[in-house]
Amino acid sequence: MVIDKEMFKMDYVEKLQTMFAEDAIDASPLHQYYALGALVKDYCSKPWIESNNEYGKNRGKQVYYFSMEFLVGRLLNSNLVNLGIKDVCDKALSELGISLIEVEDIEADAGLGNGGLGRLAACFLDSMASTQVPGHGCGIRYKYGLFKQKIEGGYQVEVPDNWLKNGNAWEIRKESKSVEVKFAGDVHLEVVGGVTKVVYENYQVVRAVPYDTPIKGYHNNTVNTLRLWSAETMEEDFDFSSFSQGNYAKAGENKYSAEAISQILYPDDSYEKGKLLRLKQEYFFVSAGLQSILRNYKKKKITIKEFHKHIAVQINDTHPAVAVAELMRLLIDEENLSWDDAWYITTKTMAYTNHTIMAEALEKWPVDMFKRLLPRIYMIVEEINRRFCNEVYHRYNGDWNKVNKMSIIYDGYVRMAYLAIVGGHSVNGVAKLHTELLKHQELSDFYEFFPEKFNNQTNGITHRRWLLNSNEKLAKLITGTIGNEWIKSPNKLEKLMGFAKDSAFQEKIQNIKTNNKINFSNYVLANYGTSIDPSSIFDVHVKRMHSYKRQTLNVLHIMHLYNQLRENPNFDMVPRTFIFGAKASPSYYIAKQGIKLINTLANKINNDPIARDKIKILFMENYGVSLAEKIIPCADVSEQISTASKEASGTGNMKFMMNGAITIATLDGANVEIFDAVGKENIILFGLTAPQVIEYYKNKNYNSYDIYNSDLRVNTVLNHLINGFLETPNNEFMGLYDSLLSHNDEYFVLKDFDAYVNAHSEIDRLYRQKSIWQQMSIINIAKSGIFSSDNTIKKYAKEIWETPPVNIKL
Numbered sequence: 001m002v003i004d005k006e007m008f009k010m011d012y013v014e015k016l017q018t019m020f021a022e023d024a025i026d027a028s029p030l031h032q033y034y035a036l037g038a039l040v041k042d043y044c045s046k047p048w049i050e051s052n053n054e055y056g057k058n059r060g061k062q063v064y065y066f067s068m069e070f071l072v073g074r075l076l077n078s079n080l081v082n083l084g085i086k087d088v089c090d091k092a093l094s095e096l097g098i099s100l101i102e103v104e105d106i107e108a109d110a111g112l113g114n115g116g117l118g119r120l121a122a123c124f125l126d127s128m129a130s131t132q133v134p135g136h137g138c139g140i141r142y143k144y145g146l147f148k149q150k151i152e153g154g155y156q157v158e159v160p161d162n163w164l165k166n167g168n169a170w171e172i173r174k175e176s177k178s179v180e181v182k183f184a185g186d187v188h189l190e191v192v193g194g195v196t197k198v199v200y201e202n203y204q205v206v207r208a209v210p211y212d213t214p215i216k217g218y219h220n221n222t223v224n225t226l227r228l229w230s231a232e233t234m235e236e237d238f239d240f241s242s243f244s245q246g247n248y249a250k251a252g253e254n255k256y257s258a259e260a261i262s263q264i265l266y267p268d269d270s271y272e273k274g275k276l277l278r279l280k281q282e283y284f285f286v287s288a289g290l291q292s293i294l295r296n297y298k299k300k301k302i303t304i305k306e307f308h309k310h311i312a313v314q315i316n317d318t319h320p321a322v323a324v325a326e327l328m329r330l331l332i333d334e335e336n337l338s339w340d341d342a343w344y345i346t347t348k349t350m351a352y353t354n355h356t357i358m359a360e361a362l363e364k365w366p367v368d369m370f371k372r373l374l375p376r377i378y379m380i381v382e383e384i385n386r387r388f389c390n391e392v393y394h395r396y397n398g399d400w401n402k403v404n405k406m407s408i409i410y411d412g413y414v415r416m417a418y419l420a421i422v423g424g425h426s427v428n429g430v431a432k433l434h435t436e437l438l439k440h441q442e443l444s445d446f447y448e449f450f451p452e453k454f455n456n457q458t459n460g461i462t463h464r465r466w467l468l469n470s471n472e473k474l475a476k477l478i479t480g481t482i483g484n485e486w487i488k489s490p491n492k493l494e495k496l497m498g499f500a501k502d503s504a505f506q507e508k509i510q511n512i513k514t515n516n517k518i519n520f521s522n523y524v525l526a527n528y529g530t531s532i533d534p535s536s537i538f539d540v541h542v543k544r545m546h547s548y549k550r551q552t553l554n555v556l557h558i559m560h561l562y563n564q565l566r567e568n569p570n571f572d573m574v575p576r577t578f579i580f581g582a583k584a585s586p587s588y589y590i591a592k593q594g595i596k597l598i599n600t601l602a603n604k605i606n607n608d609p610i611a612r613d614k615i616k617i618l619f620m621e622n623y624g625v626s627l628a629e630k631i632i633p634c635a636d637v638s639e640q641i642s643t644a645s646k647e648a649s650g651t652g653n654m655k656f657m658m659n660g661a662i663t664i665a666t667l668d669g670a671n672v673e674i675f676d677a678v679g680k681e682n683i684i685l686f687g688l689t690a691p692q693v694i695e696y697y698k699n700k701n702y703n704s705y706d707i708y709n710s711d712l713r714v715n716t717v718l719n720h721l722i723n724g725f726l727e728t729p730n731n732e733f734m735g736l737y738d739s740l741l742s743h744n745d746e747y748f749v750l751k752d753f754d755a756y757v758n759a760h761s762e763i764d765r766l767y768r769q770k771s772i773w774q775q776m777s778i779i780n781i782a783k784s785g786i787f788s789s790d791n792t793i794k795k796y797a798k799e800i801w802e803t804p805p806v807n808i809k810l
Contacts, residue, residue, distance in 0.1 A: 001810070003043065003085050008092040015039045024096040030166060032098055033076075033106035036089075037169025040079050044214040048223035051808050055134050059300065061803045063128065063135035063312045064293055066286060066320035069118025069265065070125070070139050070226060073625030074107040075170050075213075077469055078126070082216040109624045111145020111163035112228070114265065114583070115544040116459075116651050117355055119625065120430075120789075121316055123462040123651070127789040129217035129224045130464070130488075132805035133797050138289035140281060141171075141211050141228035144264045149583050149622040154599035158586050171211040171228070178209045179291040180234075181284050187375040198333050200376055206258045207232045208288035218464055218488065221808040229288045231261035270587045276373065279365055283374055286323045294330055304335050308348035312801040315352045315424065318363040321416040324350055324423030325380040333376070339383070350424035351800050353457070354417065355648050357434070357442045358548070364413040381419060385409045388422050395449070406445050421446050421453070426800045428457045431649040431670040433690060441694065457796055458673055459649040460789030463490045466655045471633040473512045474659065478781075481505065490788035497782045506774035513660060513777075516634040523630060524618060530606070532616050536575035537767055540631060540656070541639035542623055545582035545591040548646040552736065553749045554578070554639055555597055557756055558605075558617065559717040565611045574764050577616045579631060581623030593736050595619070600726050628655070635661040637763060641756065643747040644668040645690035658784035660777035662766075664759055666752070670787070677783040682776045684766075686759035687752040696748070704745035707753070714750055 003011075016022050016035040027035070055062055080086040090100045112118065121137065128135035145161035185203030189196050213226040233255045260277060261284050268274040293311060302310065315321055324346060331342035356362065371378040385408040396402045404410055408418045421427050421443070427450070429435030435456035439447040447454050468475045468487060478486060481499060486492040499505040517534040524530055541554050558578055564571045580598050584591035602617035620627060638656030640647075640663050647669035657663060657674055664684040665671040675683050688696075696702045707714055718740060720726060721733040740749060767773050785791075797803045 001043075001046070003083075003088060005088050005092045005095075008085065008088050009096060011042075012036065012039055012092065012096070015042075024098060029102060029106050033103050034167070034169050036093075036103055037076060037107075040076065040083065041170060041214065043083055043085070044079065044216050044223050047216075047221040047808060047810060048214045048225075050221065050810055051134075051223045052225075054806060054808055056296075056299070058134075058806060059302065059310065060134065060806060061310050061312055061801065063133060063314065063797075063801050063803055064138050064289065065121060065124060065128075065135060065314045065316060066138045066289060066323055067118070067121040067316035068139060068282070068285075068319040069113035070110075070121045070137055070228075071113025071115070071118030071625055072110050072122040072125075072213075072226070073119075073465070073629070074104065074109060076104050076107050078465055079216055081464065081469055082130070082218045084219050107169070108163045108166070109145075109626050110168070111142055111161040111265065112139065114146045116649075117317060119461075120459055120651055123460065123465070123789040124793060125215045125224065125226060126218075126462040126465065127460070127793040129215045129222045130220070130462075131790050131793055131797075132217065132220060132222045132807060133793060133801075133803055134222075134224065134806050135793075135803070136224050137215070137226040137228075138285060139226070139228050140262050140265075140285045141230040142262055142265045143230075143259075146265045146583065147586065151595075151599060151619065151621050154596045154603065156584055156592050156595045168211075168213075170213045172213075174210045174212055177292060178207055179288050179295075181206045181208050181287045181291075183280065183283070183373055185375060187379060198376065204254075204257075205234055206261060206284065207234050208284060210288070210292065221810050222806075223808075227289070227292070229262065229285045231258050231284060233258045266585075268587050272369075275365075276369060279369065279373055282319050283322050283326070283377070286320050287326050290323060290326050290330060294334075304331070304337065305341060305345065307331075308345045311349055312803060313350050314796070314801070315350060315420050317353065317355045318361070318416040318420060321352070321363070321420040321423075322374070322377060324419050325377045325384065328380050328384070328423075329376060332380075343384075346423060347425055350420070351426035351428070352417075352420035352424045353428050353430065354434075354438055354443075355430060357437055357648070358646065363416040365416065367409065367412050367414060370414050378414075381408060381414060384419070384422065392449070402445065406449070417443075418446070421450065425453060426455060427453045428455050428800065429648065430457065430459045431673060432456055432458065433645075433667075433672045434648040434669060437645060437690065455799060457792060457800070458670060458787075459651050459654075460787050460792035461651050461654045461658070462790070463487075463493075463658060463785065463788045465629075466632065467658050470629040471512075471516070471659050473515065474509075474633065474781075477508055477512060486785065490785035490790055493782050493785035495782070496778055500775045500778040500782065503771065506771060506778065509660065509778055510770065510774055513634065513636070520630060520634040528618070530616070530618060532577045532618060533575055533613075536577045536616070537636045537763070538577050538579060538634055539637040539639065539763075540579045540635040540661070541641075542579070542581035542620070542628065542631060543650075543652055545584035545588070545594055547590055547594075547739070548643050548747050550641050550643060550747060550749055550752075551580065551582065551594050551598070552740075553641055553752060553756055554580075555594070555601060556714075556717045556749065556753060557760060558601065558615065559720060560713050560757060561615060562601075562605055562608075562611055563713075563716060565614055569610050571614075573614055574767050575614050575616075577618065579618045579620065579635075581620035581627060581631065583623060590735055590739055593733060597721075597726075597733055597736065600728055600732075604726060628652075632656055632661075633659050635659065636767070637661060638663045638665075640665040640668075640671050641687070641752075642666060642668045643693060643752075644688050645693045646747070647671075654784065654787040657780045658787070660781050662763070662773070662776055662780065664763060673787075674783075677786060678776075678779055682779045684759050684762055686755040688748055693748065696751075702744065702748070702751065704741055704750045707750040708741060711750075711754065713757070714753055 020031045147158035148161040150157040182203040208229045215224040267277045327346045331337045482495040521534045638661040640653040644666045650669045666687040721737045
């Protein structure tokens, strides 16, 4: 269907009238947005129906991506671009006296994720639709997101992220597709007519209601589905008798208990009730998703024993790992398959992506809690573990130490990563270094046992959102220079290599960056009241606040620069604007201290006449996708400084690279592959390598006090944390101070300090050489196409899912 300007105007006016009984000139901005969203969704509807019909009759394979997070960001702009009607929409609305930019700003960021894990899932959905892979997302429709971050007195304050307060323009509630999810209760086995049956009694039922969002592919007819599940009570759960007697709290107990499951992303699991709710969430969406998949599959009238030939389930991190046991339950208890048949199908269906080597993120659940909440699932996990441990025992000639190391259930816990590994056919890391660390360090026993399962799939980002949509002027320059093939074939960006030394092209690149920086400076002044210099180096560190990501190293270096300026106000340095954005987990004390430190230092330096023209610090409140889309196009320097061996991949590093920022990095995660792509002249490397870090951990021969006592710079900045220099109580940052000294600097901040200072000196030197800097920037853009999630998804589809593309015809 071709949509021209007049048709769009007519459709939009009609939509405003039918939805709100208003003309365009009278409609509020909110109504303008919702009418536009509804119209765009209408334009997606026919190809959405055709996609579902084709998948229904096509006996090929469909992929279901199970994830606790889908950080999709705003969808209006990307849907307009993918439909190919953004310019038409812009002109049509303009003639009606409506600004598309202002309407786009009405949309709230969907509160469905926290960081890289959720953003990766969103990029993958976009790329599956754009590369015509029949793939869908499955997650939870959180009423409130992680939290909305406020900064008060320099401290992070968490307030509810009520992103649904005005509704969601993109979702469709599918009441008829609801399923029941069962918790707790009693389970026992009975033999009836020689057949063992499972009897499940006294359980609690939660109703799972799906909300579907269309995921439109770029300039094709594919529309896949993001299905998010909302937890609701069954009608019979309302205690009418108690309500009638005035006992309102008791009447609503079941309602509140059920609905809590889909209230917030990541409840605080530092206490028992929070842990229990998190486990409930994970089983809730996994069970609902698999029941829905199985129901749709059975409509095709294909034998259940071929399920794995038509369905692929990707477990995104350990949160959905219980899917292994739930599919076994459905196949055995509901479909009456034997254990061996069910296990064969399950292991051929499931695939697991590991996102971390950090022990804190490799989930494990207390056996008592797991067994109490999911009694039938625990029985199945126990049996999976018994059979697997028996295999290990015989493979290693009765080595009980090996059995204990690999057991899914051990020392009172159910280890979810192990369940995902044993219960699937593929285990992938998300960067070359990360995969090697999994194979030879963290999961070496499993790699030895299942070498055929392990593979690498380096993460990617959708270049359409992070370049085409977010940096329109740069995208237009690229298209005008090498053509538009790169939008569908991102590796074509490589053609820009021929222009890296072209002075005229360099000047155009610099002008676009300068314009982006001016626009961002105006945004900051309007929203934060802070004036920043667009001619300064925009040095950006935006990501989840965590000790291993080492925002502290960045701050200590800024303190050192400040000390140099205090000692010598004429100290020669290119002015720097240090931009931070990060959320800390509400219970993560040290991370929250880090946020307070950044804001305290910003207040001191930004108001000091000696330094404020050379250094500015900006902490961006409530960092998320929409804010990232403003920050990334204007960045000169991308801070990717995690302790080597700790970051699985990173995707922010790819987004900044794609927009021409120069990366300062350790050789960690996908930084290694960025280095391989651009060469040592086009990235600033520093610090310990992964083998060196691992060696220090192994030998325990690092003493942070040695550096504190031998490096006057380190001694000075650390003392500034506790001696009143920052004009806060002396114990304000004692936790950070102790983590670096008393607790021996677990993430080697002090060990890498000198190398980091030298790396920043190199940035200062290179930035002064405009031609060299622009050449580096162009090379980074040219080499970034390999990190498009389109490439990643094609690899997943070929190497793990065995899912060919499906061409949807209208």
